[in-house]
Amino acid sequence: MGKFSFRSLVTCCIGIGAFLFVLVVFSNKPTVLNTLNAGNLAALPINDSDESFLTLNAGVSSLETTATELFTEDDPTTSTDPFFNVKVKRGDSLSSIFQRVRVSQEDLLAIQKVCPEEWGDQYLDVGQTLKFQKNVDGTLVFFEFVKDRLTSYVFTRIDDTFTAEVKEKKVISKKTFRSVEIAKGQSVISAGLASGIKQELTLWQLPKLLQWDIDFHHDIHPGDSYEILYFENYIEGEYIGDGDIVAITFNSGKTTHQIVRYRPSEDALIKYYTRDGTSTEGQFLRAPLEYSRVSSPFDPRRLHPIENKIKPHNGIDYAAPTGTPVHATAAGVVTEAGKKRLNGNYVVLKHGVKFQTKYLHLHKIDPKIKVGAKVVQGQRLGSVGMTGAATGPHLHYEFLVNGVHKNPKTVDLPRNEKLKGDELIPFQRHADEVFGLMASFASSQQRLQAAETAP
Numbered sequence: 067m068g069k070f071s072f073r074s075l076v077t078c079c080i081g082i083g084a085f086l087f088v089l090v091v092f093s094n095k096p097t098v099l100n101t102l103n104a105g106n107l108a109a110l111p112i113n114d115s116d117e118s119f120l121t122l123n124a125g126v127s128s129l130e131t132t133a134t135e136l137f138t139e140d141d142p143t144t145s146t147d148p149f150f151n152v153k154v155k156r157g158d159s160l161s162s163i164f165q166r167v168r169v170s171q172e173d174l175l176a177i178q179k180v181c182p183e184e185w186g187d188q189y190l191d192v193g194q195t196l197k198f199q200k201n202v203d204g205t206l207v208f209f210e211f212v213k214d215r216l217t218s219y220v221f222t223r224i225d226d227t228f229t230a231e232v233k234e235k236k237v238i239s240k241k242t243f244r245s246v247e248i249a250k251g252q253s254v255i256s257a258g259l260a261s262g263i264k265q266e267l268t269l270w271q272l273p274k275l276l277q278w279d280i281d282f283h284h285d286i287h288p289g290d291s292y293e294i295l296y297f298e299n300y301i302e303g304e305y306i307g308d309g310d311i312v313a314i315t316f317n318s319g320k321t322t323h324q325i326v327r328y329r330p331s332e333d334a335l336i337k338y339y340t341r342d343g344t345s346t347e348g349q350f351l352r353a354p355l356e357y358s359r360v361s362s363p364f365d366p367r368r369l370h371p372i373e374n375k376i377k378p379h380n381g382i383d384y385a386a387p388t389g390t391p392v393h394a395t396a397a398g399v400v401t402e403a404g405k406k407r408l409n410g411n412y413v414v415l416k417h418g419v420k421f422q423t424k425y426l427h428l429h430k431i432d433p434k435i436k437v438g439a440k441v442v443q444g445q446r447l448g449s450v451g452m453t454g455a456a457t458g459p460h461l462h463y464e465f466l467v468n469g470v471h472k473n474p475k476t477v478d479l480p481r482n483e484k485l486k487g488d489e490l491i492p493f494q495r496h497a498d499e500v501f502g503l504m505a506s507f508a509s510s511q512q513r514l515q516a517a518e519t520a521p
């Protein structure tokens with residue numbers, strides 16, 4: 067541990083050293099790099115990170131790339147091609163770029179005069195592209211600012227003025243259906259990728275959206291399957307990423323879970339609902355930690371191995387390596403946080419008037435977890451350990467309803483919202499439509515596969 071900290075300290079010093087070195091070297095050559103002087107550095111926009119060290123590092127890499135790019139990028143001042151592209155670098159302004167590519171400030175003014183209001187100098191971001199075209203005598207005849215993948219602003223010279231035009235590309239969203247079967251040795255994620263789902267991020271939403279119904283770390287078995295309807299986004303035929311998930315049917319063992327994306331009314335939020343119109347946003351997570359194994363189940367009539375009498379096991383033991391993070395399964399207030407002989411380091415949370423959760427044998431309790439502190443769902447309480455009466459590192463987790471111990475794995479977890487009455491009819495219509503579409507996708511896929519395998 068000490069070695070690691072020392073190494074990061076050294077890395078840090080080297081980083082700062084390199085930064086100062088580059089700063090010193092280039093501050094001696096102001097004519098070569100007119101955009102890079104101490105004044106510009108001080109004015110660097112700090113918008114992508116709160117941590118000053120990261121910003122410092124970003125400054126270093128930007129300085130270094132600028133130095134090499136001066137010679138490698140197609141340099142407009144030496145190129146014979148009248149078209150050229152310039153990438154926006156840190157500290158650039160339109161004015162400094164126009165100066166660098168030797169386009170007159172009069173032309174810049176003429177462009178700014180016709181520039182659409184929604185785009186001004188302040189919208190320059192590092193990495194954006196500016197396209198220039200000059201005629202033989204060096205006059206700018208065409209200028210394009212590519213704001214992002216979708217939007218660019220085009221300026222074309224007519225005599226002494228420019229015309230401005232906004233070019234917008236359209237994102238085409240295609241409804242995409244995949245049917246996934248989880249084979250032995252596969253996870254929900256790897257099986258999805260193998261079935262042609264392109265974006266892992268899409269698949270990581272499954273454990274999140276279904277976490278109130280399925281314990282993804284213990285309840286997934288080979289032979290389980292799911293069907294997913296989601297959007298793939300394209301610009302001019304090129305795939306650019308996935309959009310939202312529309313619906314999922316998940317077959318876990320003999321149970322089928324279905325959820326669908328839906329907005330109950332104009333001013334309501336879009337959420338996911340189960341088939342009967344219950345919001346998937348429950349108040350509790352099914353388990354307080356990931357990557358664990360149940361080493362001792364909830365058992366109110368457990369025969370104690372040593373004392374040979376009935377001694378209930380009022381919670382679930384999750385075996386996990388020491389240090390594994392333990393999370394609050396729901397928002398609540400800390401009512402106990404401390405150490406006892408049998409519990410070891412432990413935390414008790416109160417969730418409203420009815421519910422309580424307990425977390426025992428922790429290695430460490432996080433400093434913020436003090437009696438009276440409010441926690442949000444998923445917040446880290448501490449880490450797995452074996453303090454108190456424990457023979458190996460594990461978390462003992464208890465779930466109490468009105469003071470009575472319940473099995474955390476099977477207890478009916480409270481949900482936030484259920485659609486009722488007038489809301490329910492349009493929802494059912496929407497859900498029928500979506501799952502009907504999925505069924506027709508599935509059967510046409512089966513027909514395709516049958517045709518492919520036919521002799």
Ligand SMILES: [Zn+2]
Pocket residue numbers: 362379381382383461462463
């Ligand atoms: Zn236990």
